[in-house]
Amino acid sequence: GESVGLHLPTLSVQEGDNSIINCAYSNSASDYFIWYKQESGKGPQFIIDIRSNMDKRQGQRVTVLLNKTVKHLSLQIAATQPGDSAVYFCAEMRGGADGLTFGKGTHLIIQP
Amino acid sequence: GAVVSQHPSWVICKSGTSVKIECRSLDFQATTMFWYRQFPKQSLMLMATSNEGSKATYEQGVEKDKFLINHASLTLSTLTVTSAHPEDSSFYICSAPPWQVGNSNQPQHFGDGTRLSIL
Numbered sequence A: 001g002e003s004v005g006l007h008l009p010t011l012s013v014q015e016g017d018n019s020i021i022n023c024a025y026s027n028s029a030s031d032y033f034i035w036y037k038q039e040s041g042k043g044p045q046f047i048i049d050i051r052s053n054m055d056k057r058q059g060q061r062v063t064v065l066l067n068k069t070v071k072h073l074s075l076q077i078a079a080t081q082p083g084d085s086a087v088y089f090c091a092e093m094r095g096g097a098d099g100l101t102f103g104k105g106t107h108l109i110i111q112p
Numbered sequence B: 001g002a003v004v005s006q007h008p009s010w011v012i013c014k015s016g017t018s019v020k021i022e023c024r025s026l027d028f029q030a031t032t033m034f035w036y037r038q039f040p041k042q043s044l045m046l047m048a049t050s051n052e053g054s055k056a057t058y059e060q061g062v063e064k065d066k067f068l069i070n071h072a073s074l075t076l077s078t079l080t081v082t083s084a085h086p087e088d089s090s091f092y093i094c095s096a097p098p099w100q101v102g103n104s105n106q107p108q109h110f111g112d113g114t115r116l117s118i119l
Helices: none
Strands: A002-004 A009-014 A019-024 A032-038 A045-051 A056-058 A062-067 A072-077 A086-093 A106-111 B004-007 B010-013 B019-025 B032-038 B044-051 B067-073 B076-081 B090-096 B114-118
Touching: A009 A019, A019 A086, A019 A106, A032 A062, A032 A072, A045 A056, A045 A062, A045 A072, A072 A086, B004 B090, B010 B019, B019 B032, B019 B090, B019 B114, B032 B067, B032 B076, B044 B067, B044 B076, B076 B090
Parallel strands: A009 A106, B010 B114
Antiparallel strands: A002 A009, A019 A072, A032 A045, A032 A086, A056 A062, A062 A072, A086 A106, B004 B019, B019 B076, B032 B044, B032 B090, B067 B076, B090 B114
């Protein structure tokens, strides 16, 4: 299940199950959204992105859904594996040459 | 492609010391780079935008005299934490978008961060 800790929410799933990580973004003017995976002690690693003119995009084992009406983004990971354990961040960009605004992050834990 | 390298990966130093962190784009030129800070179990916060050939742009609340940024070349940006104190201890991460090679739809790629610990 999903719980909210002091800083990072945690999502615990069984190996082989599908994971859904949610994110609420803040700026209705944002037009580009990215999901990153961060392992301990490392920088964020790109997973998948989506532009505001789309509502769904699929990659290998991952799908991103965008709902601009409620400013909500989700990342679906199919057949979760132990190597998927990490902290996942959504990020939004206003466009042009701006830096990214990151969401709070979700710690995904894979149970054997 | 689009690899970003950061150095050093880990620094421990005494309070009052100034520390320089380097961020390099290895296989592309970056006229823009970004610096982020991340405290334990928290998200990344944008500190500043590093611009080659011009002054850096700082986010609200970030002291420009405390965090000096120099975009020395098209492949190198440096962040210097001046007169560092324990509250500056954090994980500093840089990123560079490969926009300069015409890929405006490409995401930013991040370095592996620098863990700064001030005693």
